[in-house]
Amino acid sequence: MKKSPESTSLVHINKEKVGFFRFKELKGKFKKFIQGKLDKKSSTYKNLQANNFIKDDADLGKSIEICQQRNVFLFQGPSLHIVVVTLRCNYNCVYCQASSRGIGAKGMDMDKKTARAVVNTIFQSPSKDITIEFQGGEPLLNWPIVRFIVELAEQKNRKAKKNLFISLVTNLSLMDGEKHAYLVKHSISICTSLDGPESLHNANRPFAEGDSYRATTAWIKKIKAREKKDSSLYKLGALVFSQIRIVFNKIICLKVLIG
Structure with missing residues (x-):
């Protein structure tokens, strides 16, 4: 992980496959997200949950339905x-x-x-x-x-x-x-x-x-x-x-x- 020569506000992580995140966000919301420490009442948490980035409950029915829809061609x-x-x-x-x-x-x-x-x-x-x-x-x-x-x-x-x-x-x-x-x-x-x-x-x-x-x-x-x-x-x-x-x-x- 290294700072971009073009900007001190960007950090590159596996540039070819992932892209980059903003440095300040790595210290804030993104860091809390990967550590599982996001406030469950926050709009960020609810948005991530609604878009299936966070799974609190084992809602297998919904997960199975989404999987079927995305892979119906198979x-x-x-x-x-x-x-x-x-x-x-x-x-x-x-x-x-x-x-x-x-x-x-x-x-x-x-x-x-x-x-x-x-x-x-x-x-x-x-x-x-x-x-x-x-x-x-x-x-x-x-x-x-x-x-x-x-x-x-x-x-x-x-x-x-x-x-x-x-x-x-x-x-x-x-x-x-x-x-x-x-x-x-x-x-x-x-x-x-x-x-x-x-x-x-x-x-x-x-x-x-x-x-x-x-x-x-x-x-x-x-x-x-x-x-x-x-x-x-x-x-x-x-x-x-x-x-x-x-x-x-x-x-x-x-x-x-x-x-």
Whole structure:
């Protein structure tokens, strides 16, 4: 334990794992806490007790309930299944985390044999809730396999009778009327990214074939228009905004424009 060279008021304790506490508090409330000498009538004591830092009574019922809530996923099996049908992408986003490849790359698409194995594995989960989320790359570049997985999952679910939810994460540049109609027919949720106004979106999400902002917003408008006609459709989700303070007013205008 040593004083920080930047400030005499800070003491570092196992800096990499714990962080630091204020020096005066180590002598006061924190020291009393670790010694078990905090005043039981004090607000500090009651707050720590309410947040389960202090246990006076063996309230096993409450402790068991909290443990179950925090670890419920261990007893239900996996419910969210991310399916990467291709690593190819027609965008070159500056923040891409998917190790995407160029649109002409070979050997980057999932085939039917693998897709069938994926669906079979998904339905081995004991969870009553199953979410299949298509990602990439840009999943619309491997549209036949997206359809194959959707229809195979629906077929298997007729017997499994799970709560099946399917989502597609897409940049919308390859969307067309036929694909959109298919997604609506099969109740597939659509998720896309919109980084803000045109200049910001295009800077973050370069598109070799043109204006990525216009490609995205054109289909957002069409999808939103369809939603207004049919309230049962899943809402278009996951609009991602960057640099909120700088473009706040423009984002408000964008929201009004798109709806």
